[in-house]
Amino acid sequence: MSPAGNFETTLQWTLPPWAMGAVAVAILLTVLFAWRRRSPLGRMPELLLLIPALAAVGFSALGPVQVVEGKRLEPARFAVLVDDSRSLQVKEDGVSRHVEASALVSKLQSLPEAEVFRFGGELQASNESTYRQGETDLGGALRAIGERYVGESLAGIALVTDGIDRSSLRDVYYELEELNVPSLPGPLTIYQVGGQKEVKDLAVVEVFSGGFAFLRSPFEVRARVVGRAYAGLKVPVRLHRDGRLVAEKSVLLDGDGAAEVTFSVTPKKVGRFSYELSVPDLQDDAVAGNNTMPVAIRVVRDRLRVLQVCGAPSLDQKFLRLFLKQDPSVDLVSFFILRTNQDMGAGYGPQELSLIAFPYERLFSEDLWTFDLVVLQNFDYEPYFGWRAAELLGNLADFVRRGGALVMIGGDRSFDKGDYAASPLADVLPVELGVVGEHVDTTAFRAELSSQGRLHPLTQLLSDNRDSEALWGRLAELDGLNLTRGLAPQSAALLVHPDLKTPSGASMPVLAVREVGMGRTMALMGDSSWRWVMAEAAAGHGNQAYLRFWKSAMRWLVHDPAGEPVQVETGQENHVVGETVRVRAQVRDVGFEPVVGAVVTGRIEGPDTVVPIDLISDAAGEIVVEVVAETLGTHRVYIEAANAGLKLGEASTVFAVTARDPELEEVTPDSQFLQALAGQVGGLYVPAGSFVEPLRDEEAGRWVSERTQRPLWAGLWIPLVAGLLGSVSWWVRRRGGGR
Numbered sequence: 001m002s003p004a005g006n007f008e009t010t011l012q013w014t015l016p017p018w019a020m021g022a023v024a025v026a027i028l029l030t031v032l033f034a035w036r037r038r039s040p041l042g043r044m045p046e047l048l049l050l051i052p053a054l055a056a057v058g059f060s061a062l063g064p065v066q067v068v069e070g071k072r073l074e075p076a077r078f079a080v081l082v083d084d085s086r087s088l089q090v091k092e093d094g095v096s097r098h099v100e101a102s103a104l105v106s107k108l109q110s111l112p113e114a115e116v117f118r119f120g121g122e123l124q125a126s127n128e129s130t131y132r133q134g135e136t137d138l139g140g141a142l143r144a145i146g147e148r149y150v151g152e153s154l155a156g157i158a159l160v161t162d163g164i165d166r167s168s169l170r171d172v173y174y175e176l177e178e179l180n181v182p183s184l185p186g187p188l189t190i191y192q193v194g195g196q197k198e199v200k201d202l203a204v205v206e207v208f209s210g211g212f213a214f215l216r217s218p219f220e221v222r223a224r225v226v227g228r229a230y231a232g233l234k235v236p237v238r239l240h241r242d243g244r245l246v247a248e249k250s251v252l253l254d255g256d257g258a259a260e261v262t263f264s265v266t267p268k269k270v271g272r273f274s275y276e277l278s279v280p281d282l283q284d285d286a287v288a289g290n291n292t293m294p295v296a297i298r299v300v301r302d303r304l305r306v307l308q309v310c311g312a313p314s315l316d317q318k319f320l321r322l323f324l325k326q327d328p329s330v331d332l333v334s335f336f337i338l339r340t341n342q343d344m345g346a347g348y349g350p351q352e353l354s355l356i357a358f359p360y361e362r363l364f365s366e367d368l369w370t371f372d373l374v375v376l377q378n379f380d381y382e383p384y385f386g387w388r389a390a391e392l393l394g395n396l397a398d399f400v401r402r403g404g405a406l407v408m409i410g411g412d413r414s415f416d417k418g419d420y421a422a423s424p425l426a427d428v429l430p431v432e433l434g435v436v437g438e439h440v441d442t443t444a445f446r447a448e449l450s451s452q453g454r455l456h457p458l459t460q461l462l463s464d465n466r467d468s469e470a471l472w473g474r475l476a477e478l479d480g481l482n483l484t485r486g487l488a489p490q491s492a493a494l495l496v497h498p499d500l501k502t503p504s505g506a507s508m509p510v511l512a513v514r515e516v517g518m519g520r521t522m523a524l525m526g527d528s529s530w531r532w533v534m535a536e537a538a539a540g541h542g543n544q545a546y547l548r549f550w551k552s553a554m555r556w557l558v559h560d561p562a563g564e565p566v567q568v569e570t571g572q573e574n575h576v577v578g579e580t581v582r583v584r585a586q587v588r589d590v591g592f593e594p595v596v597g598a599v600v601t602g603r604i605e606g607p608d609t610v611v612p613i614d615l616i617s618d619a620a621g622e623i624v625v626e627v628v629a630e631t632l633g634t635h636r637v638y639i640e641a642a643n644a645g646l647k648l649g650e651a652s653t654v655f656a657v658t659a660r661d662p663e664l665e666e667v668t669p670d671s672q673f674l675q676a677l678a679g680q681v682g683g684l685y686v687p688a689g690s691f692v693e694p695l696r697d698e699e700a701g702r703w704v705s706e707r708t709q710r711p712l713w714a715g716l717w718i719p720l721v722a723g724l725l726g727s728v729s730w731w732v733r734r735r736g737g738g739r
Contacts, residue, residue, distance in 0.1 A: 012065045014711075069707040076155035076700035077113040079145055079186070080105060083161035083193075084118035084129060085136040090162075090667045091286045092195055098131040100193045100688070101160050105129075107691060108158050117145070132608070134577065134630075136161075139169030143182040153700035154186030162194040163670035170673050179680045188683035189694035194669035200229040201667055203290035204237075204277045207658060211573050212298040216370055218266045223277040223293065227257040228667075237261045240276045242654075267299040268403055269518075271561060272573060274634040274654045290664045294634045296573035296656040303331040304558060305371045307363065310336035311379040311413040319530040320377065320409075323550055330554075333371075335363075360384050364392040368399050372558045378411025378527050380418035394424040401428070401517030405557035410482040411527035412440065417482065430491035430514030431484040431523050442480040445497055447472070447510045453494035457565065458513065458522075458556045461548050471545060476531040481510055484525065488514060513556075520557050565589065566641045566649035568602075574658045575629040581655060583625040587617045587641045587648060594621025595643055602639030606657075607631050613639060629657040 082105055088098040109116050109127070118126050119141035120133020138161065145157060163170075173179050206224040213219035227233060230253055239247045251259040267273070278292040285291070306324055310317045313336050324332045364385075368374075374396065385392050400406050408414060408429060417440065420426055421433035449472050453459045462468040472495075486502035487493055491514040496507035512523045533543040554560070561567060568585040575581050587598040597616055600623045604611040608631050615623040629635075635657065640650040671687065678685035684695050 006070050008070055009066060009068050012067050014065060064711070066710040067707065068710075069705075072704050072706055073701045074704050075113050076153060076186070076697065077115055077149070078108075078111050078155045078694075078696075079149070079157045080108045080114055080116045081123075081141055081145065081157065081159045081161075082116065082118045082129070083120075083136060083138075083159075084131055084133045085120045085164075086132055086134060086289065086664060087136065087162055087164045087667060088131045088193065089287070089289060090194065090199060090201075090664075091288070092199065094283065096131075097162060097194045098129065101131075102129060104160050104191050104193070104691065108160070108694070111694075113155065117141070119144075123148075135166050136164060137167040138165040139167040139182070142169075142184060146182050146185055149185040152185055153697060155698075155700050156186045156694050156696045157184060157188045158694045159188060159190045160193060161190070161674070163192060163674040164666055164668075165670070165673065169677075170670070173673055173676060179676060181677065181680050184681060186700060187695035187697055188678060188681050189686065190674050190678045190683060191686045191691070192669060192671055192674055192688045195688050199286040199667045200227075200282075200284050201287045201290070202227040202230055202235065202279050202282055202285050203287065203664070204279055204293040205290075207277050207293045207295045209275070209295050209297055211296075212300060213265070213267050215267055215270055215299055215301045215372075217302070218264050219297075220262055220264055221275055221277070221295065221297075222260060222262045225251060225253070225259050225261065225279055227253045229257070231255050231257045235259070235279055238278050239263045239265070240278065241265075242274055246275075267297070269559070270299050270301050272296055272298045272569075272653050272655075274636075274656060276634065287664050287667055289632075292633075293658060294632075294656040295658050296634070296654050298573050301372070301558075301560075304329055304373065304554065304560075305331045306333070306373045306375065306554075307368075307371045308332060308334040308336075308375045308377060309363075309379050310334070310377045311411070311418075312336070314378065314411070314527060315530045316409065316411075316527045317377055319533060319546070320375070320550070323547065327551075360392065361388065364395050368395055369404075371399075371404065373405040373407065373554060374399070375407045375409065376414070377409040378413045380413035381423070382419060390424060397424040397428045400519035400521055403518035403559075405519055405554075406521045407553070407557065408521075408523050409527060409529075410440075410523075410525045414527075415439070415482040415484065415523075415525070428514070428516045428519075428521050429523055430488050430512035430521055431509055431525070432486055432488050433484060435483050435485055438483065440480060440482050441500060444477040444479055445481070445499070446475070446477045447495040448498050448507075450493050450496050450507070452492045453496075453511070456492070456494050456513070458552050459494045459511070459549070460552065461545050475545060476534065478510070478526040478531065479528040481508070481525040484509060484523075487512060490514060490516075520559070522553060522557060561651075564649060564651060566639065566651045568637055568639050568651040568653050570637070570653065570655045572655070574656050577629055577632065577657060579629045579657075581627050581629050581635075583613075583627065583637055585617075585623050585625075585639050585641075585651065587621045587643075589648075594619070595641070595648065596621060598641045598643045598648060600639055600641045602637065604635060604637050606635045607633035617641070632657050 082101060088101055089096050105116065108114060115125065116127050117123050118129065119137065121135040121137055123141045123144040169179065169181070203226055204223055205226050208222040210219065221239060223237065225235060225237060227235065233253050234250050235253060236248055236250050238245060246265065247263050249261050249263065251261045253259050274294055274296050276292055276294045281288045281291050308321060308324065317336055321332070321334050324330050324334070381389055381393060396406065406428065411417070415431070416433050416435050420429070426433050449459060449469055454465060454469060459472070460468050461471050481497065483500070484502065486504055486506055487509060491512055493507070493509040493512045495511035497510055500508035502508055509523070510525050514521045529546065532549070533546045565588050566585070568583065570584070571582050583604060585600055587595040587600065589595055595617060596619055598621065600613065600615050600617060602613040604613065604625070604627055611625070611627050613625055615625070617623055633656070634654055636652065636654050638650070638652045641648040669688065675685045684692070686692055
């Protein structure tokens, strides 16, 4: 071992040369003054005492400092590098490799001066293990150790890894049979974790979907399953949507341990949904982390399919049908002026009847599920449905509960006038039927907004609440309305009669809405909303109020995300690991104008992480959050927007990180590479399951520069000596007659 250190001691002065000269001159003048004032014989005792006192004061004034400087050799440090990547989660005989790695680290970190570092894509000083890092860069870790301890010799370096390196160090070794190992500050000992026997691994390696689908149109989700060492095994493959099982199929792995499976799915809602393919986690499966593969699918509506059924032609029917037909986003099927069962039983042949047959049985059984919205406009079912009324109307009620939308519009054949009180539809309508006495009131009236109607998006005709309320106040009067007993449970009245009351004393509903199961219903108790067009057009305002009302109604009824005031989306549904995901949220008012300064809060939830969101919307009513896709799996985004303390709405979406994890592409430890690496640097390779003491450089150490300063002028001895000698000199002077 080298000497412990080498130090030198020197005396330094803090005063500059000119100040030191000034002190010397002052001392000399003081001595000369004392010499001149006394006789030669009387001067000697006084001067012998005064000169040392002045010298002590001068010495202190010069600021002498004792400096000790040199280098000291400290014990050498020992670096422990631990592979913290996900490949150490691989199981062998039911035990994960990181168990062996942790045991090795416990032994190594007990060595004198041991410092533990963990690496995946980069080196970090840490004693906390995760074994979740990706992109194992072994060459980068060795290079980082050399840079960290530059100019210092380490006692040794221990590397704990399975040898599955993702950096160019290993690639070059296999391509060119050479190793370009960075310079290391100490001897290297490599401890391999994980054996060389064949690893069993069942995995979903690829999923194909196209990324989007059309509502109610089948699309395919296809997956490729690979089972290392599982050839000939029959494996169940499950398809989940948002955590719920959708379908399951069994596939037989071929001689190479591979198989493909295809699922056909018919989406029933629009939006973005997470689908996940999974295979079972078998007891001897070494890698549980690749048994699932997510994919996000965006379901869009090709066109909004609307079924309009009218009991008789009318201006209200004409205006609504014209509005629906002129909307290019609507696929309308409309029936009115229908042939009833009585017409068929009157003795006339089909060729003698001008009215077409109403295909009610097919419409309300087979074809019903192909529609998004059903409008019953002044329609009485009994003349058409006959003895199948309960069944067909029951189908319509189930259609609503499963996510469909239903509108019932008033008239002399609707609600209680159409005998719906005893039908299955009474359970899904937003109003209670069964009125005793008169079923309609024919007095003209102007509908008024309720407190809920002032806030509901369906009745917001203009962006400003006050302007919207003023517009409703000037719309034309309606000709009358169907009476009800009031609102059904979990319903809301958006428009009410100014005078009429229900039996309970509440204002009579004119426009009511309700959410039933997954669907929504709306009841408009009159049949003269067409007057809103005529009166507004006569006043020079066109038909915008009527059009906006029905557009808003349709968007709300079918849960159209485009009609929501708060929306959130990502540019694409599926991303790969390492890609930047741009999450964009937009906040709009009821007139679809951007809301500036809205507070947008929420979170982005991944399988292992949660990223909070707390931002203010810009001039476009938007906020943007960018995150890096680091973890395979489904990520969910939730946001909520508020302005001036008032909640504006909320939204959510999903995206999937679907690329296969590169850390799990290869799971067999690479002992050949590790032995070559140890041999290249003259190190030691220790196989899995073994432990020997690591190589150590006993002569290694680190020289530490030290410099200490001790100010001599600050000691108590200087003022004591100067004071004592000065006092005695003064006493001698006085005894000799001096002053």
